[in-house]
Amino acid sequence: MKSENKNQSRRSFLKVTSLTGGGMMIGISWFANLIPNEAMAHVADNNNWVQLNGFIKITPDNQVKIFNPNPEFGTNVMTSLPMMVNEELEADWSKVKVEMGDYDTPRFKSQFTGGSRAMAMAWMPLRTAGATARLMLMQAAANEWGVPVNELSVSKGTVMHKGSGKAATYGELATAAAKLPKPEKVALKKPGEFTLLGTPQKNKVGKEIVSGQSLFTMDYQVEGMLIAMVIHPPAFGMQLKSFDASEALKMPGIKDVFEFQVYKDGYVKAGFDTRTFNRLIAVVGNSTWEVINARKKVVAEWEPIQTTKEPVMARGGRRDEVIPAGLESTDEHFAADA
Amino acid sequence: MAKFQLKINGKQLSVDVDPSTPLLWVLRDHLHLVGTKYGCGAGACGACTVHLNGNALRSCQLPVSAVGTQAITTIEGIATSETEMHPVQKAWLELDVAQCGYCQTGQIMSAVALLKRNPNPTEAEIEAAMTGNICRCGTYIRIKAAIQKAAKSTTK
Numbered sequence: 001m002k003s004e005n006k007n008q009s010r011r012s013f014l015k016v017t018s019l020t021g022g023g024m025m026i027g028i029s030w031f032a033n034l035i036p037n038e039a040m041a042h043v044a045d046n047n048n049w050v051q052l053n054g055f056i057k058i059t060p061d062n063q064v065k066i067f068n069p070n071p072e073f074g075t076n077v078m079t080s081l082p083m084m085v086n087e088e089l090e091a092d093w094s095k096v097k098v099e100m101g102d103y104d105t106p107r108f109k110s111q112f113t114g115g116s117r118a119m120a121m122a123w124m125p126l127r128t129a130g131a132t133a134r135l136m137l138m139q140a141a142a143n144e145w146g147v148p149v150n151e152l153s154v155s156k157g158t159v160m161h162k163g164s165g166k167a168a169t170y171g172e173l174a175t176a177a178a179k180l181p182k183p184e185k186v187a188l189k190k191p192g193e194f195t196l197l198g199t200p201q202k203n204k205v206g207k208e209i210v211s212g213q214s215l216f217t218m219d220y221q222v223e224g225m226l227i228a229m230v231i232h233p234p235a236f237g238m239q240l241k242s243f244d245a246s247e248a249l250k251m252p253g254i255k256d257v258f259e260f261q262v263y264k265d266g267y268v269k270a271g272f273d274t275r276t277f278n279r280l281i282a283v284v285g286n287s288t289w290e291v292i293n294a295r296k297k298v299v300a301e302w303e304p305i306q307t308t309k310e311p312v313m314a315r316g317g318r319r320d321e322v323i324p325a326g327l328e329s330t331d332e333h334f335a336a337d338a
Numbered sequence: 339m340a341k342f343q344l345k346i347n348g349k350q351l352s353v354d355v356d357p358s359t360p361l362l363w364v365l366r367d368h369l370h371l372v373g374t375k376y377g378c379g380a381g382a383c384g385a386c387t388v389h390l391n392g393n394a395l396r397s398c399q400l401p402v403s404a405v406g407t408q409a410i411t412t413i414e415g416i417a418t419s420e421t422e423m424h425p426v427q428k429a430w431l432e433l434d435v436a437q438c439g440y441c442q443t444g445q446i447m448s449a450v451a452l453l454k455r456n457p458n459p460t461e462a463e464i465e466a467a468m469t470g471n472i473c474r475c476g477t478y479i480r481i482k483a484a485i486q487k488a489a490k491s492t493t494k
Contacts, residue, residue: 072438072439073438074437074438074474074475075437076437202431202434203434203436203437203439205439206430206431206434206436207431208439209436209439209442209443210423210427210430210431210435210436210442210443210446211373211413211414211417211423211427212371212372212373212374212412212413212414212443213373214439215372216375216439216440218372218375218376219366219372221370221372227367252339252356287355287359287363287367287368288363288366288367288376289355289356289358289359289360289363289367290356292379
C-alpha cells in the first residue's frame with residue numbers, strides 16, 4: 001500500500017455534481033487498496049482506482065434516490081447497501097427510491113456480488129458518501145441561515161435549527177449544497193447510534209418486483225436493439241477449430257454470425273476468469289426466437305486444447321498457470337484428479 | 339412471418355412474427371412486456387407463467403399461432419385497478435416474499451390462477467399447484483404463507 005495513493009483517495013474519494021435543473025449528485029470512488037482482498041490486486045495494478053457507481057441523487061422537489069452499485073443476486077443488496085448510505089444521510093427511508101446503478105466496467109472495474117463481500121466492501125465508502133452528503137446539506141442550511149453547523153440537527157430529510165425554528169428539506173438545500181467544497185473529513189456514526197442499520201426492513205423494490213416492473217439485465221431494451229447469443233464448446237478444455245454459418249445466415253432475421261475473442265490479446269486473467277475457450281461464436285439477429293433457431297444451424301467444430309502456460313493474477317499475486325491438455329480447466333483440477 | 343391479433347390484458351394488440359414464435363418472446367421482444375421472464379425455455383421452471391383464459395400456462399411452450407382469440411393475462415395485467423394491487427400481490431408485499439425477484443412474477447401468476455379455481459386451498463393443494471415454479475433464492479416458505487394470506491383476505 002502506497003501512502004501517496006491513500007492521500008489521493010482522501011482527496012478525491014467523493015465527487016459532487018450539480019444537477020441540470022438544480023439538486024445534487026454524489027458519486028463515490030474508492031481506491032482499490034481500501035478493499036481488503038488479495039484477489040482484487042489486479043485492479044490496483046491496472047489502474048489505481050476502483051469506482052463504484054453508488055450515487056445519491058437529490059432533486060429540488062425533494063426526491064432522494066440511492067443507486068445500488070452491486071448486482072442483486074437475491075441477497076437483498078438492493079435494500080441493504082442503500083440502507084448503509086441512508087443511515088448516515090438520514091433522508092426519510094420510507095420515501096427514498098432505490099435504483100440499480102449502471103453497469104460500466106471500464107470505469108468501475110468491479111461491480112461484484114459474491115464471496116460474502118458486498119457488505120464489507122461497501123461499509124466505509126457508502127456510509128462516508130451518506131455522511132458527506134448530509135454534512136454538505138447541513139452546511140448549506142447553516143450558510144443560508146447564518147448559524148453554525150453544529151447547532152443544526154437532521155431528521156428524515158429535513159435540516160432544523162432549534163434556536164430559530166427554521167427548517168428546510170434536503171430538496172430545498174441540494175442545489176446550494178452541491179456548490180460547496182467537499183468536507184475533508186466527516187464523522188461517521190458509532191454502531192450504537194444506528195437507527196436504520198440493524199433493523200428489519202422490507203425489500204426496497206418489492207412493489208416493482210410484484211408488478212413486473214423491476215428490470216433485470218435481459219429486460220433492458222432500446223430502440224433498434226439486436227439480439228445476440230453465444231455458442232460455447234461442449235466441454236471445458238476445448239477450443240474452436242472451425243465453423244460453418246452458411247445455413248444460419250440464410251435464416252430469417254439473422255444479421256451476422258461471427259467469431260470473437262472473450263479476452264483481448266495480452267489480457268492477464270484474474271482468479272475467476274475462464275481459463276479456456278477464448279474464441280467463441282456469436283449469432284446476431286432481430287429477435288430472440290430467430291436467433292435461437294439460427295444458432296442451431298451453425299455447424300461448429302471443436303478440438304481439445306494443447307497444454308499451455310499463461311500468466312494469471314489470482315490470490316497470492318501474479319503467477320504462471322499451466323492449463324493441461326484434455327478436458328480439464330486448470331492444473332489445480334488436474335492435480336486433484338490424479 | 340404472419341400477422342396475429344392477440345387479446346392481452348384486455349387490449350387488442352397485433353404482431354407480425356413467425357407463427358412458431360413462443361408467446362413468451364412475442365410478449366417480451368415484440369410487445370415489450372418484460373415482466374414475464376425467461377428462465378429455461380423448456381417449460382421446467384415457471385418463470386414465464388401467464389394466464390390463458392385464466393389458467394396458468396408456460397408461455398415459452400405455446401406458439402403464438404395456437405393462441406387464437408383466447409385471452410392472455412400477464413403480470414402487467416393482474417392488478418385490481420391502476421391504483422390497487424391484486425390481493426396476491428398485496429400478500430406478497432406484506433410478507434416480503436421476494437429476494438432477487440426474478441421468478442416472482444411467474445410465482446404470482448401461478449398463485450393467482452390457483453386461488454381463482456380454488457379460493458381456499460389446503461397446504462398440499464398449494465404445494466401441488468406451485469411445484470412447477472422454481473425459486474433459486476429459496477423463498478418457498480414465504481410463497482406458501484403469502485398464498486394462504488391472500489386466500490384468507492379474499493374468502494372473508
